Amino acid sequence: MALNKFGTLSFVFKYVKRRIWLFILGMILLIALTLVALLPPYLTKLVFDEGIMARNMNVLIKYVLILVGTYLLQSILNYSSSVLFTFLNQHTLLDMKKDLNKNILNLPLEFFTTNESGYILARMKEVDSLSSFFSMNTLRTIISIFEFVGALFIMFSMNFKLTILLLLMVPVFGIVTKIFGRSLKKFTHSSLEKGAMYSGKLQQAILGGEEIKRLGIEEKQVKEINQASEQFAKTMIKRGISMSGGTELLTLFSSLASVFLLYVGGSAVLNENISIGTYMAFAGYFSKLYAPVLNWNTTMLTIQPAFVALERIRNFFFKYQKEEETGDELELNQINEIEMKNVSFKYPDGNDYVIENFDLNAKKGTKILLKGPNGSGKSTIIRLLLGFYNNYDGKILVNGTDSKKISKKSLRKLFSIVSQRIFLLNSSIAENIKIVDELDEEQYQKVLLKSGLKEFVNSLPLKDKTPVGENGIKLSGGQIQKIAIARAIAKANSDVYVFDEATAHLDSETRELIKRFIKEELNDKICLIIDHSNNFDDICNKIIDLTKEEQLKN
Numbered sequence: 001m002a003l004n005k006f007g008t009l010s011f012v013f014k015y016v017k018r019r020i021w022l023f024i025l026g027m028i029l030l031i032a033l034t035l036v037a038l039l040p041p042y043l044t045k046l047v048f049d050e051g052i053m054a055r056n057m058n059v060l061i062k063y064v065l066i067l068v069g070t071y072l073l074q075s076i077l078n079y080s081s082s083v084l085f086t087f088l089n090q091h092t093l094l095d096m097k098k099d100l101n102k103n104i105l106n107l108p109l110e111f112f113t114t115n116e117s118g119y120i121l122a123r124m125k126e127v128d129s130l131s132s133f134f135s136m137n138t139l140r141t142i143i144s145i146f147e148f149v150g151a152l153f154i155m156f157s158m159n160f161k162l163t164i165l166l167l168l169m170v171p172v173f174g175i176v177t178k179i180f181g182r183s184l185k186k187f188t189h190s191s192l193e194k195g196a197m198y199s200g201k202l203q204q205a206i207l208g209g210e211e212i213k214r215l216g217i218e219e220k221q222v223k224e225i226n227q228a229s230e231q232f233a234k235t236m237i238k239r240g241i242s243m244s245g246g247t248e249l250l251t252l253f254s255s256l257a258s259v260f261l262l263y264v265g266g267s268a269v270l271n272e273n274i275s276i277g278t279y280m281a282f283a284g285y286f287s288k289l290y291a292p293v294l295n296w297n298t299t300m301l302t303i304q305p306a307f308v309a310l311e312r313i314r315n316f317f318f319k320y321q322k323e324e325e326t327g328d329e330l331e332l333n334q335i336n337e338i339e340m341k342n343v344s345f346k347y348p349d350g351n352d353y354v355i356e357n358f359d360l361n362a363k364k365g366t367k368i369l370l371k372g373p374n375g376s377g378k379s380t381i382i383r384l385l386l387g388f389y390n391n392y393d394g395k396i397l398v399n400g401t402d403s404k405k406i407s408k409k410s411l412r413k414l415f416s417i418v419s420q421r422i423f424l425l426n427s428s429i430a431e432n433i434k435i436v437d438e439l440d441e442e443q444y445q446k447v448l449l450k451s452g453l454k455e456f457v458n459s460l461p462l463k464d465k466t467p468v469g470e471n472g473i474k475l476s477g478g479q480i481q482k483i484a485i486a487r488a489i490a491k492a493n494s495d496v497y498v499f500d501e502a503t504a505h506l507d508s509e510t511r512e513l514i515k516r517f518i519k520e521e522l523n524d525k526i527c528l529i530i531d532h533s534n535n536f537d538d539i540c541n542k543i544i545d546l547t548k549e550e551q552l553k554n
């Protein structure tokens with residue numbers, strides 16, 4: 001979805017609106033600043049014409065003192081508006097970031113499976129460049145537009161013909177700025193994209209550092225990262241060249257324009273059409289005629305990336321439909337039955353059906369063992385039950401209600417899952433176990449016992465305060481799995497327990513412990529167990545083999 005500037009501005013305005021009175025105060029300060037800034041050239045004219053040329057010391061002193069006061073006032077107004085806009089800038093940015101942070105975790109699973117985490121992070125960081133919307137450069141551009149109008153008015157009142165002549169130069173600046181802006185936008189876009197890709201590659205390599213070393217593919221990885229880094233550097237060079245070219249061209253034009261003023265203004269003084277004072281005032285106002293265009297150029301250097309970043313942020317983060325809860329969905333308090341009727345599903349980016357015409361029925365007390373070779377769709381069935389995808393054929397019912405009508409948050413709250421890919425926070429063992437619900441000491445000790453963690457935790461010098469490292473890097477595969485099991489047991493009020501290859505890394509003793517827990521303590525729950533071994537055959541009352549049409553046991 002291509003967004004126009006209007007769409008982008010209205011998006012920014014949504015945030016401005018929240019502090020509209022401060023923005024209005026800021027604009028009043030800017031207008032006051034403009035009026036004060038218009039005084040010095042006119043006062044200079046009076047200093048020359050009525051003081052110096054008329055050889056009147058008192059008048060000279062009077063205007064010099066007024067000039068001092070004007071500059072003082074200008075400084076105070078400048079300082080106040082810049083403080084105010086710094087405050088507004090940072091708070092507006094903070095609001096945007098908060099919204100983005102909230103949005104990101106509400107995006108569908110597809111967003112996280114199709115984009116590298118480093119790439120997502122880099123794109124989120126692009127928000128920082130939005131700060132330039134309210135930076136001093138932008139303020140200067142706004143002030144210069146006000147000043148342009150004021151200066152034009154005063155110049156016309158002093159000498160109409162000379163003003164028209166000087167105005168002729170403005171379109172030249174406009175054209176150069178426009179061409180320059182276009183190429184800058186193009187290079188900014190590609191440099192942001194290449195930068196995000198570079199971050200993605202780098203983060204992937206850092207996360208997979210151990211595996212890369214094991215496979216001995218360090219050089220290959222370095223080559224790929226360097227290639228991404230080179231592409232990023234190339235676009236940055238192009239952007240830099242375009243920026244220097246544009247800036248230099250504009251500087252040259254403004255120098256030539258002042259020579260032009262020297263010539264036409266000087267000729268007017270020689271022909272006695274204007275006084276020296278008027279010439280001096282013209283020299284002061286002259287720069288204000290081109291200032292909006294020149295300032296726009298400088299502002300563009302910072303604001304253009306901000307516009308591009310905003311478009312990219314909106315295109316990227318908002319192209320996925322959020323998993324938003326409208327409040328109309330049914331809130332679940334318990335799950336008594338889950339059913340899948342004739343369900344067929346393929347992933348949004350996949351061509352083939354992962355599961356076809358699949359049926360499942362589980363009431364409280366049912367323990368289902370899901371079997372089937374790798375890639376046969378076992379974990380996909382769990383994802384569908386959790387409402388991660390809606391684009392399936394057939395029906396998924398919870399307590400007889402279409403699962404699409406049920407609040408996903410309330411549904412997921414009633415599931416305890418030990419997934420195949422376990423994610424641990426980089427914090428202590430205890431914090432990882434109590435990630436969803438707080439437990440009292442007695443409950444917590446029971447959880448440690450049931451998950452087979454107690455002995456291990458007690459053997460550690462820091463006990464359950466031991467940090468697990470990034471994604472459990474400091475623990476063994478089995479220990480990670482035990483923490484995930486403890487986490488699932490610790491979650492209060494669950495009605496459905498899912499064990500997706502939950503015991504693959506466990507020793508036989510712990511496996512038996514978990515088996516006993518499932519057998520003895522989950523009899524009034526629904527259990528879905530995915531396992532390749534025959535370990536759980538005897539404690540399940542239903543076995544579904546995804547390679548076979550019929551269910552093996554009922």
Ligand SMILES: Nc1ncnc2c1ncn2[C@@H]1O[C@H](COP(=O)(O)OP(=O)(O)OP(=O)(O)O)[C@@H](O)[C@H]1O
Pocket residue numbers: 113347348349350354372373374375376377378379380381420
């Ligand atoms: N996010 C995804 N996007 C596209 N295809 C996917 C996605 N996740 C899984 N698949 C594909 O769907 C199929 C089923 O995957 P799934 O993880 O459900 O299998 P599984 O039966 O649990 O396998 P395993 O026994 O190896 O754990 C696989 O072919 C896999 O490549």
